Amino acid sequence: MDWQVFWIFIHVALLVYWLGADISVFLTSLRVKNANYSKETRMALVKVLNFVNWFPSGANMFMLPVGLMLADGLGHSPVTGWWLVLVWVAAFAWLRLIWVAGNKRGTPEGKRLSTIDLYLRYALIALLVVVGVMSLATGEPFTAAWLAVKLLLFAYVLCMGLGIRFSFANFGPTFGRIMAQGSTPELEKEITRLTYAVKPWVLLLWGGLVVMGYIGIAQPQF
């Protein structure tokens, strides 16, 4: 069994469930804002949205560990052996955290876990930027420039994810109010505004993933 081939395939499969599934989320979210639909219809659409959205959320947790397995296989990474095991354990623990946070959404516990997730993301972005810039400048700890650029792009993608999170944060509470109190022009206006506000972040995130895909395939010299 050639493990490098296996990990390349998993890397692409993660893109399938991130980028590919995201389009379903995006198209469905455009429909949810339709105020002419009944509450039941909009709830059903939110159900689709919530279910499919788990796939991009999960895929982005594992993109880095799988990428590190590949980088290790190529001999470009200092993250090897037990460090890799640690990365995998952390990824599974993080997935568990966002799963529980998602299921407890709207409760104090859900909020606390969501805040932990947010700070973890800040920490990861900072780590990726530092390591990426160092690697680009000195050729260490990651020894291939294209890989360093991919790390920086992954940090960028995570930032776009935060942009989605912040710009869309009010959607849940606003939608909840529509479901509880009924539709009002103000609430519908807010839902529409939020749907448009999140769009640029989504498109910029997709763009980042596509550029990462290109760099992974072409492995250009920088």
Next chain:
Amino acid sequence: MDWQSVLKLLHVVTFVYWVGADLGVFYSARLIINNPQYSVATRQVLLHNLGIIDMIPRYMLLLTFPVGAQLAAGLDASPLTGGWLWLIWIASIAWIVFVTIIHQREGQPIAKTMARIDLMLRYAFLAFLVVTAIMTIAGGGFYKYEWIGWKVLGFAAAVSCGIGIRLSFTPFIVGFGRLVKEGSNPEVEGLLRKGLNGAVPWVLGIWVFAAIVAFIGLSHERLFGT
């Protein structure tokens, strides 16, 4: 710019949107059949949403072949070069326009006729894929490398599964038409369930074959040495 890499990326992106977008389609369909308590209007919106998302895998299936043919030409591994490649691109884009019109005119008699033509085209395309793949694998040449033959054969299997979905899904379409007219009743719900459950093996087939095709594409140098 490394154009061969750009094409490889496009090829991967067609796979990504083909299989990835299918998730939303599949879950929406499950939601429709598992919730007979939903109003007809809600189920109609879910079906409409499903239909729009479903256009993405349909487009990708039609785009992945010209991109693959262009890649094979770039590797000097295919007789489909020059004018043939132009023809493949024009035919694929025309086919995409054709399926878009079918989608937009759904329910009209013209859409039914066009859907029949589309099915015939798929049979012809399938025959072309199978013949060229077997010629290649058997050593008779068409494509230069055996792995391309296996990829094309896997793609043909995925296209067959797509046809399988269309045929097995018919009870769902009939059932949904009756649901709109009669409302929910056990017979209608049975038809919806029969249609979707009948399509499940074909959907899984597409995912498996698309994954195999992608795997060969990503690993042919290590698996086949070419």
